[in-house]
Amino acid sequence: MEEIILQKRFGDISEECAGLKKSKVCIIQAPYDETLTYIKGARKGPEAIIEASTNMELFDDELQAETYKIGIYTAPPLEFNAPTTPEKAIANVKDAVKEVFDAGKFPVLLGGEHSITVGAVKAAKEAFNEISVLHLDAHYDLRDEYNGSKYNHACVARRLVKICPIVEVGVRNLSKEEKDFLDTSPSDVKVISVYDILDSPDWKKEASGALKDNVYITIDLDVLDPAIMPSVGTPEPGGFGWYEFMDFLKIVTKDKKIIGFDVVELSPKEGFIAPDFLAAKIIYRLLGYIFNSKK
Numbered sequence: 001m002e003e004i005i006l007q008k009r010f011g012d013i014s015e016e017c018a019g020l021k022k023s024k025v026c027i028i029q030a031p032y033d034e035t036l037t038y039i040k041g042a043r044k045g046p047e048a049i050i051e052a053s054t055n056m057e058l059f060d061d062e063l064q065a066e067t068y069k070i071g072i073y074t075a076p077p078l079e080f081n082a083p084t085t086p087e088k089a090i091a092n093v094k095d096a097v098k099e100v101f102d103a104g105k106f107p108v109l110l111g112g113e114h115s116i117t118v119g120a121v122k123a124a125k126e127a128f129n130e131i132s133v134l135h136l137d138a139h140y141d142l143r144d145e146y147n148g149s150k151y152n153h154a155c156v157a158r159r160l161v162k163i164c165p166i167v168e169v170g171v172r173n174l175s176k177e178e179k180d181f182l183d184t185s186p187s188d189v190k191v192i193s194v195y196d197i198l199d200s201p202d203w204k205k206e207a208s209g210a211l212k213d214n215v216y217i218t219i220d221l222d223v224l225d226p227a228i229m230p231s232v233g234t235p236e237p238g239g240f241g242w243y244e245f246m247d248f249l250k251i252v253t254k255d256k257k258i259i260g261f262d263v264v265e266l267s268p269k270e271g272f273i274a275p276d277f278l279a280a281k282i283i284y285r286l287l288g289y290i291f292n293s294k295k
């Protein structure tokens with residue numbers, strides 16, 4: 001990896017803490033959205049998250065910590081010259097994430113549409129072997145094929161199951177095809193839907209307990225309620241609020257070794273920055289949970 005210090009970097013962190021060599025974390029920007037079916041715009045997600053993050057307070061009030069001191073390097077955005085097939089985009093992301101693992105660093109991938117997660121998880125599987133994925137999403141994403149592609153954003157979880165076990169949390173929009181697939185009891189898929197959450201006070205421990213020790217987290221922002229996260233391609237009512245969501249992430253980071261994560265599907269709305277800021281804040285606080293709690 002070649003160090004390029006960007007003018008616009010996550011958190012507007014000082015060059016001292018944003019250099020590649022000393023950084024524990026590497027931010028990878030993947031502005032890809034060619035398979036989106038409802039509202040496009042996720043290609044602008046990474047840029048909007050970085051922009052919003054420059055307005056963040058770097059002292060974390062909840063953790064009483066300056067998380068940025070772990071070093072957070074922001075790599076230049078990956079290039080996807082249209083037309084780029086999802087297969088090609090996934091391969092591109094896989095290479096980028098592999099480079100980060102090879103350098104012994106922690107990848108944070110910014111989407112872009114959800115299909116790119118497949119590339120990251122392939123790289124994670126090669127680097128750690130025994131892993132599972134915590135898939136946070138309003139949608140099950142278990143279709144075998146959508147719009148003629150097996151790598152459409154609506155198929156991401158189905159592709160992930162071929163790589164490692166997954167635990168889906170917060171899902172609430174199921175197609176008949178996906179229901180039929182789940183009825184075959186695939187052993188590598190554990191589902192905790194919003195209806196399970198409403199029924200079970202112990203769902204957080206149950207979800208965490210279903211994961212292997214090494215966990216890659218993929219956050220499709222539509223897992224959150226559209227009231228706080230309207231800037232997504234396929235909004236769905238009845239999602240998580242902020243505190244509930246962050247509390248769950250805190251529990252998982254205490255229980256498991258998180259090896260990397262992504263935040264995908266932010267489709268920023270011009271002049272409406274609260275959702276962009278929320279996405280930036282999830283990333284920074286999650287890094288805080290991961291890097292401050294176990295010391």
Ligand SMILES: [Mn+2]
Pocket residue numbers: 137138139220222223234
């Ligand atoms: Mn989704």
